[in-house]
Amino acid sequence: MDDATSPNALPSDAWLIDRAHAAVKAARAVGAEAAEAVVRAGHSTSVSVRLGELEDVDSAADVGLSLRLFVGQRAASISVTDLADHVLADAAARAMAMARHAPDDPWAGLLDPQYLGGGSPMELDLVDPASPPDAAMLRAAATRAEGAARAVAGVSNSDGGHAVFSIAAEAHVTSHGFADAARSTSHSISASVIAGSGDTMQRDYDWTSARHHVDILSPEEIGTRAGQRTVARLHPQMPDGGAMPIVFDPRVGASLIGHLLGAMSGPAIARDRSFLIGHEGAAIFPAAISIIDDPHVVRGQRSYIFDGEGMASAPSRIVDHGVIGPWRCDMASARQLGRAPSGHGGSGGGTTSGNITLLPGDQSFAALIADIDRGILVTELVGQGVDPITGDYSRGASGFAIVGGEVAHPVSGFTIAGNLLEIFASLTAANDLCTHYATHVPSLRSDALFVAGGMSDDG
Secondary structure (H helix, E strand, O other), X not given: OOOOOOHHHOOOHHXXXXXXXXXXXXXXXXXXXXXXXXXXEEEEEEEEEEOOEEEEEEEEEEEXXXXXXXXXXXXXXXXXXXXXXXHHHHHHHHHHHHHXXXXXXXXXXXXXXXXXXXXOOOOOOOOOOOXXXXXXXXXXXXXXXXXXXXXXXXXXXXXXXXXXXXEEEEEEEEOOOOEEEEEEEEEEEEEEEEEOOHHHOEEEEEEXXXXXXXXXXXXXXXXXXXXXXXXXXXOOEOOOOEEOXXXXXXXXXXXXXXXXXXXXXXXXXXXXXXXXXXXXXOEOXXXXXXXXXXXXXXOOOOOOOEXXXXXEXXXXXXXXXXXXXXXXXXXXXXXXXXXXXXXXXXXXOOEOOOXXXXXXXXXXXHHHHOOOOEEEEEEEXXXXXXXXXXXXXEEEEEEEXXXXXXXXXXXXXXXXXXXXXXXXXXXXXXXXXXXXXXXXXXXXXXXXXXXXXXXXXXX
16 A cells, blocks of 8 residues: 555545445335445644744544435434444344434435536646655644744744645445445645744634635745734733724635525525525625635635435526525425525535635725724624624624724724624625635625724723
């Protein structure tokens, strides 16, 4: 077998598919009317350094199989890490016993056969062909990132530098004829440091991640940005409270898209747990806002050819010039809602997404904030204060005051609150699209938020 960190070190696609077929066969042998199996294999090596010294080296390898079977409208799932035939037979028997005692689910079942496959062959280039980094190379990258961060004037301590390389492979087989396998690699580097001391300490970080090593930012760039972000947060003030414009840094603005996707998911709609019910096809954003989902991006971090149920993926518009698209359904929610699945089914249920991009606007960041006499640039959000049913939004935040159209002193210890429908309706995008994170967004401004804070030091 090749070096442990080589993509060829994982089991072959043929072997993964064979084991998935064996599990489905075992399920049918014990009486399952339908079944699907997903086999995953992976290997990762991560290295952490702190204050220039090696802190941790971790290498992990795993192989596992998840089997889901159906008896009428009853379903059960089971997972194993030993993929021998006798283990799969025993797992199938245990899953069958569980299924017989499971409640009826009228929407349960595999993807309807007419939706299976159909995707044209394409090369998404998700596996880095270059020799994978060994532990020594990862340590060097982590050390360089931390070193660059610590070199920023004002940095006083470090949480460390980290570098990770991983490879993964997956095969999906169903009893009604679908079989597919895919694999990918991932490189990442991060650094987290501290500025100040005692009660004045501040912490911040930065990271980069990509399928191919040549696409990640350099350790020095990551470290320098982490250090500069941290020092800039020193001596924060408490902002004034009240209604004011809020600008979301791209690092946190992506969370707004996450709330949108959650509310557009078929399972949420089917369970009446979405603030978007009644708004399908409505213009809830300004006409300048469009959001695309493209699972076919070459080297994309969320690229895939088939979704988790075996349906071919396709690019789509989540928001088209302000108008939200159709609900994003897996097979179960599609049945419940009386529509077709959308190609966003997750493995084992729920929905998934491809590479998400909120298209940039036509004005610079400086122009976006030029008319703000009093506002806040939010660079960090904490807490989970979002009601998925009403859209009410309330989260702790920190960032920088915007005064007279300019980014000013750091602020912290406040909460921003509003309603997502109102936030979306007032959204404006700058032209500074950031592609370093999993969801690509530019700086985003909303004029529909309220700040709960106190009087600032300067009154």
